[in-house]
Amino acid sequence: MSRDTIRADLCIIGAGAAGLVTSAGAAMLNRKVVLFEAREMGGDCLNFGCVPSKAILSAAHAAHTVRAAAKLGVNAGEPKIDFAAVMDHVRKAIADIEPNDSQDRFEGLGVRVIREWAHFTAPDTVESDSVTVKAKRFVIASGTRARIPSIPGLDTLPYLTNETIWQLDALPRHLFILGAGPIGCELGQAFARLGSDVTLVEAGTALGAFEPDHVAVLREALAADGVRLIEGTGVERFSGEAGAITAHLAGGETINASHVLVAAGREPVTDTLGLEAAGIEADARGIVCDDRLRTANRRVYAAGDIAGKGALTHLAGWHGSVILRNLYFGVPTRQSSNPIPACVYTSPGLAQIGLTEAKAREQYGGKVSVTSWPFHDNDRAIAEGDTAGGVKLVLGKGGKLLGVHVAGARSDDIAALAAITMAKGGTVRDLTGPVLAYPTRGEAIKRAAGKHFEPVVFGPFAKAWAGLLSALH
Template identity: 50%
Template sequence: MSDNADQNARAPLAGPADPDKVATSPAPHSPGAAPMREMKADLVVIGAGSAGLSAAAGAAQFGLSVVLYEKGEMGGDCLNSGCVPSKALLSAAKAAAQVREAGKFGIETTPPRIDWEKVKLHVRTSIATIAPVDSQERFEGLGCTVIREHAKFASPDTVISPTTRVKARRIIIATGSRAFIPPIEGLANTPYLTNETIFDLPDFPEHLVILGGGPIGMEMAQAFVRLGAKVTVIEMGKALGRSDRAHAEIAIEALRAEGVTLLEGYKATKVEQDGKTIRVHTEPKDGEAWTVEGSHLLVAVGRQTVFDGMDLDKGDVDHDRKGIIVGDNLRSASNRRVWALGDAAGREQFTHIAGWHASVFARRAFFKQRTKADSLPVPAVTYTSPEVAQLGLTEAEAREKHGDDITTPSFQFEESDRAIAEADTDGEVKLIVRKGKLLGASIVGKEAGDLLQLVSVAMSNGLGVKELTNFISPYPTRAEGVKRAANAHYADVVFGKSAKRLVGLLQRIP
């Protein structure tokens, strides 16, 4: 998950769209009920999360008539229960960790005292500060008609809600996703938390048990252990399984050193409650079974798309478990009037992907460009300390595809002067290179997500590893690590026997 929505959603306010483009007229829809509003629009957007807001803002500022449906909170999951609150909580936890670690700089402190209510206030304040950018008032100021109701299809070109029927030229489904709840025995009858409820937890957990060792699970594990809870993570496979394995292990060991108990290769088979105790029974792939007892349970085993009650069949919109069936243009395979953006498109589930999807939609729908949703490498960052950032192919994926025809030049932060000065030298930059072409990169360490953007710019614009050597990096910065990893790719060429021989010959020239 990323921290911000696409720039289109945060652009300056524009005047309202042409009022003639939104036609309304009363029409009765049931005896005794208020007349249903009938409308026509250039674009209907279902879902006011990152993708929907970005697309709606862009269309409205182009002067098109836009109807935006949202039955829940404006801003969607990212603002209200995802990126923003999780990073706010992580920041509070990081502050507590810095107090504990101040001694390594010669600064004596007392252990931090955690006020859970004030931590939650910081989380709520972060949300409230950003909320006006995603608010109904802002989007009405842009010219959108915002309807805070559940929307569903009445026909392939018509969307209805309890008060409104809209016939649209184009329809965007951007309904996002929610936490997947696995079919574990007893779970449905046991109180559990998801990302939608954990940030408003009334009482701080004494022992938080987390199902799932992916980015959400591991981020919350570190946050709560730093704030003073006991934390156990149960993961069926490998924690941070989609990241570079060696880099994931560096982050995992850091969490274990801080007190997180991680059970990898354990499947939760049964959950039960005994008074205030929640008990999770596990089945190992190998070894001894564990029963974990805790005060609270967080389910973080993945996400599932949300299409509840949308009558997609009436809209002639084909879909599967992952999302709407779309092509690389994000257009429905069965109804070309319909587009799916963000999590609803069944691809990567990141806020920055939602913003990119809105850009792809605008380019294709309004400017008739042939931009593809999968045309750029997708960055993924787990915001633990150290951060784990991944772009393109991992080393394992590249070797599986190209064998030994790749190189992995790297730079360890223990050689970074800035990292040494900060007493935070864990991690490295690793580039995945084949014949001078960048296939991917993995960075683990402080601010890894920020550093990855240098490689992302290069890969997205067709630049090779050579271009990462040809810029002046300010000293001392961690970003030097990207350049020095790229330099390492050419070390044998620049300082090898042939280069020495050439330099020797050139020195004979007056």
């Protein structure tokens, strides 16, 4: 088959967040850009991840609000769930955002979009079914997919993943979820609040990358929602058929379910890329690249989940910015130079930036201190009748912000206050200065910071000094 040959400044494989940011920026700088995407424009986030999951979480939160309204004096009774309408809401959310990521928009920016699989055939050449592209620079942004563990019997069942669960047309009677990471916890709580029985099984510890005391707050909420969370136990095998599935746990317990969702982590999509032809290495995390995202082939960069630096949409967007800064602005930028928030959009939510207390003590030992403020001592949380969680700051020498952790309602927005401070290299003192509106949950982060200084500000020396000034005036 003959192929057209295209010469470009930049060739990108993958139209998720990283690929779209990079291609849009380069095109707006008048670079000739070719973008390959064989599946959906917008990648995992728009079609299978962030957008649909937050849409169904919003529906589930609305159902929970109705049930919990009585504690505020509003008796609304048990909500009636129209699951088909819920899924219509999910699909509408995707459709409303889709134009921003669409082929039409990017072609309007000047990007040549080719909806085919692409692979390297040489260090400076990529091919698809219809074209050969020779480019000065390449970006691999092919993303990740659900990792399917090798559990006997699983491959004989119609299991769900974060991609296929959005095809459901009826609410699962009993949803068994394999893996209690962010995906498992978010969807487990959502389906429980919508009316499914939910069992969540994690071989290790649920949300092991987050602060343990904050995860404990979420455990209580999941239990209150009817989610059965089993930790430290694996699944030995599955048996049964569609609608009647049995999970056989280590230790002998069996759990009967109608559906199985596999949420046991992610794996990089590298098998279709022809990496050997380009002299590019990959490992279990993804493409091997340096802190500026450059691979062993100096023409080629990796961005987004495939770069093995973390699997977050906003991190992928930042990677696109890093590549543009390095290639076209002459601003040497490392991808690790910005603090990256991680959030779990359950209720209560979890948010963190930087190191956990345990990781900080591993690295810095006795130089680490911790200060915190609970939401049960926050006037807005009290007024809302939702006081679960709080703010925790992990500090290093000189009050450096090593980690910021929030559990509770609107934790993601509260953490943003710290993200801005950390991005500017600020310390805990910088969190005490701004005047925040009252009453807001954001005050908790300022109160936690202020608590760190109480021994000095209100200590013996300060009292003596205040007494002296009082006597003089």
